[in-house]
Every structure is written in C-alpha cells, then in structure tokens.
C-alpha cells in the first residue's frame with residue numbers, strides 16, 4: 001500500500017528555476033516600491049541608487065519618443081510636400097524621427113544623458129523643453145547644456161540640491177581651491193583663489209558665515225598653504241583652528257601688527273619677483289615659490305570701528321594694510337577672505353576701495369536691502385533682489401558670484417561644523433609654516449620673526 005502511494009501518488013509540482021527568480025525579482029520590486037517613499041525621505045542617496053535611478057532611467061527611455069514629438073524635437077525625414085498624380089500634397093510625417101539619445105548615466109542625486117541633435121537644431125530648443133522633461137521624468141529639474149557641437153547634455157536632478165545638499169564624495173581640489181557647497185543646478189560650488197583671489201562673505205547673524213569659514217578651513221588646512229586669522233570677536237571663532245594657523249590676531253592692535261607684517265612679506269615677495277624678472281610668484285619655479293597665504297578675517301567691520309579718536313591711527317594702519325594686500329596680494333600669493341555682518345562705506349573711506357578689490361562675493365541672508373546692495377549692488381542688481389528673498393529657514397543658503405558660466409547663482413554651503421574643521425586643523429597641524437617661512441628665501445628674515 002505504502003509502495004503504491006510512493007509510486008502512484010501526487011508528485012510535488014516542480015517550478016522551473018526561472019519562475020522562482022522572476023517571482024523573487026517581482027517580490028523585491030514590490031518591497032522596494034512600498035518602502036521607496038520612506039527611503040527617499042530618510043536616506044535619499046541610497047533611495048536614488050536602488051530605486052530612483054533605475055525607475056527614472058526606464059521613464060526617460062519610455063517617454064523619450066513622445067516627449068520629442070510633442071516638444072517639436074523630432075523631425076520628419078520626408079519633405080512636407082509631395083506630388084501625387086500631379087497634385088501637390090502638404091502634410092506632416094506620421095512618424096518623425098526622434099533625436100538619438102545615449103544611455104542615461106548615474107550621477108550623485110541625478111542622471112546625465114547625451115542627445116545628438118538633428119541638423120538644424122540648436123541647444124535652445126532643448127532648453128525650452130527642459131521643464132516638460134522634468135515633469136515627464138518626475139525629477140526636480142532638467143538642464144540642457146551643449147559643450148560639444150551637435151550634442152546636448154541633459155542633466156536631471158532628483159531633488160532640490162539647496163534643500164537637501166549632497167556631500168562631496170571627493171575632497172580633492174587643486175591648490176588654493178575648495179569645494180564649499182553646491183550651486184542650485186547641482187554643480188559643486190568651488191572657491192578658487194587662483195581664479196578669484198579675494199572674497200567678501202556677508203550675512204546676518206546665524207546665516208551661515210562661520211559654517212562657510214569652517215568648510216574652507218576643512219579643505220585648505222590639508223593643502224600646503226599658510227592660514228592667518230584675524231578674529232576680533234576675541235578669537236572665539238578662528239581659535240578653534242589654532243593648530244593650523246600660522247598667526248592669529250584677536251584684537252585690533254594685534255591685527256594691525258599682523259597686517260603690517262603681511263605687507264612686509266608682500267614687499268619681500270615683490271623684490272624677489274623683480275630680481276627674477278617675473279610678474280607674479282606663480283611664474284617662479286616651484287622650489288623658489290613662496291608658500292601662499294590666506295588671511296581669514298571674521299567680523300571684518302570690527303577692524304574699522306572707532307570708539308574714540310585714539311583709535312583713528314590704528315584704523316588707518318589697518319585700512320592701508322588691507323588695501324595694499326587687496327591690490328598686490330593676487331600676484332604675490334597673499335589672499336583675503338573677509339567675513340562679517342556688513343561691510344559698507346559707513347565704516348570709512350578705505351572700505352569702498354577695498355571692496356573693489358574683492359572680486360568674490362557671497363551674500364547669505366541679510367537683514368536689510370542696504371547690506372545686500374553693499375555686497376552685490378556694484379556687480380548685479382538682480383542678485384540683490386535674490387539675496388533678500390533668502391529665508392531664515394535655510395541657513396547656509398547664499399547668492400554668490402562665480403557660478404560656472406559666469407554671473408551669480410544661489411548656492412548652499414556644506415554643513416561642515418566648526419568641530420569637524422577643528423579636527424582637520426589638528427590632523428594637519430604639521431603643515432603649518434612659521435611666520436618667517438612666508439618671507440621669500442632670498443630676502444628671508446626681514447622682520448620675519
């Protein structure tokens with residue numbers, strides 16, 4: 001009996017391996033679809049990697065023909081007019097040819113895809129269609145840029161980079177360059193002192209100035225540069241980076257002495273350049289080139305405030321030295337990064353002249369139009385309006401000059417805490433040069449103690 005059961009009884013159904021794999025794949029997709037909103041909120045980068053990117057790629061490929069047709073990007077291969085039995089017919093091709101699209105490539109929080117334009121098309125047509133693409137692909141924005149003739153690159157961002165900034169995967173930046181945040185189009189916001197030698201950073205209290213200084217120190221501390229601090233809030237902010245600072249002045253009298261020393265260094269470097277027959281330290285052979293100096297100033301207005309007539313001489317000294325560094329520093333490797341709540345002509349005559357030397361401008365949230373006007377007004381009036389719209393719900397959000405392609409844009413700094421920068425300052429303390437090392441070797445020692 002038992003034998004009969006074994007031989008003649010019902011056999012368990014054997015599903016082929018492929019069906020199990022398909023069922024497992026569908027199961028994973030269903031689970032991912034269910035947890036996707038939670039994942040997107042909590043860990044957006046992981047969400048983009050496992051779900052957002054693949055589903056957006058499918059959407060891009062799936063919708064491309066219809067988008068191209070509706071946006072007038074497809075073209076008919078046949079002429080619009082045809083002769084049929086002696087009659088001229090005018091019409092539209094039933095199936096125009098869509099522009100050829102490459103395969104979408106992954107990028108941090110977005111994707112990039114190259115499109116070959118049809119002859120006769122210009123990138124502007126794709127720029128005009130970008131908003132429709134963003135809707136069709138369900139992404140935050142799409143940008144069309146043409147860097148190579150005949151092709152246009154479409155970059156899609158999954159979310160607003162200003163609200164949820166990315167953290168850079170790489171910290172590598174060239175000498176005197178630092179990635180401090182992200183532009184509103186998703187490109188890294190890079191401050192490069194070789195391109196723009198001096199910077200002015202202005203914002204109301206709690207707007208994000210110290211965080212930006214921390215982000216700068218976080219990167220420059222790793223490079224072979226000298227960092228010099230002037231912090232007239234008694235050193236409260238910059239003393240955190242003490243191990244990596246070549247010098248720190250915490251009151252105006254110290255600041256005046258330090259600035260005088262920096263001017264001496266400038267004059268020394270100028271003499272060296274004259275001797276070598278070059279116009280800037282960057283033209284010197286590398287082994288003779290003096291180490292670049294970055295002067296970080298927190299609460300710059302304090303340098304110019306006069307409580308009594310006794311302060312006048314000291315303010316004049318400070319003002320003259322700052323102006324000389326502003327005028328000569330770019331060629332001689334001495335750079336200014338000035339941060340403060342305001343920086344206007346009411347602080348004194350030298351301020352307007354110095355502002356003209358500060359090509360780099362960053363304006364965080366400000367309390368009044370006058371301050372925004374002071375920072376950006378002499379460069380671009382529309383930027384002043386944009387700066388006034390920054391809400392206090394977004395610390396670290398700024399209007400800045402120097403966006404890729406020129407002009408101003410909105411950008412947000414990376415939320416680097418002063419503690420993180422302090423750690424890096426400690427780690428790279430061994431790179432800190434002494435003040436005397438900032439004088440060029442051949443004229444070294446001139447007041448360089």
Ligand SMILES: Nc1ncnc2c1ncn2[C@@H]1O[C@H](COP(=O)(O)OP(=O)(O)OP(=O)(O)O)[C@@H](O)[C@H]1O
Nearest residue numbers: 204205206207208209210211395396412413414415
């Ligand atoms: N990019 C950012 N993303 C998120 N939070 C930020 C960002 N930048 C600054 N913050 C936060 O905003 C707050 C104020 O920033 P910060 O201290 O840099 O402002 P501040 O302008 O230097 O202020 P104060 O003038 O009072 O020193 C801090 O809590 C900081 O963590």
